[in-house]
Amino acid sequence: MIEIDPQDLADRYMAQWTEPDAAERRAAVERLWAADGTHVLQPPVEIRESAAGLGFRHPTLEAQGHDAIEIRVASSYERFVAKQGITFRARPDAMRLQGLVRFGWEAVSAESGEVVGGGSEILVLDDEGRIRTDYMFPGT
Template sequence: MQLNDLAERYVAVWNEPDPEARRKAVADLWTEDALMRLAPPQEMRTHATKLGVTPFLEARGHDELELRVVRSYEEFVAPGQNVFAVRQGARRLGDVVIFEWAMAAKVTAEQLGAGLEVVIVGRDGRIKEDLQFIDP
């Protein structure tokens, strides 16, 4: 598996405008039963703390993962102002791969968001588990 290729394909799916190409990219990147977990926004964490619970968000399987990608695309990329890119090359330890990404304004290249991706890959090179840490 080419690590930087995995990171580039991962980030590319979030920028993909074509629904069919995006659906195929989701199937190529994640296993059928893959799980993505991400920390919720601060407001949700604060409310959950008041309730005495620890919140997290998750998407499981191709349908939910595709919906997660579509919603992100619609909010951040489709309006034409932003783009996602790999920020730092991928590193691997066993079946764990990590890489950083950023969202930047297309015109000014100003970084508007970033995160760390920690993925566990299967023997076929597809992602089985995806932990997404979005920088506050």
């Protein structure tokens, strides 16, 4: 596996979510993610409760491949950055253990600078240092 700086990767990962230019977002996805990479999101409480009512004990939301991940990132940008004035940043706590990188992140009001949310990520990397699987835990 190639050497990577886990904090640099965390910062570049978070930057893709706040990139206003669609072409640059796509380029960031292609640089960061393996072609068949998978983004796995722990759904918000409302979705988990709804799914539990349907008999799903541990629901997840997944996007696989550059096209699906690009749609996921663009949708998040539109909802949180463009419409709500939120920006995202990695906490300075990124750590690497073999092929895993773990870090926390914050959602910040661009207007007030107040931290309004956050979460944590566990990235599984391929041999080229690209994201093979991303486990996102909002609210942690």
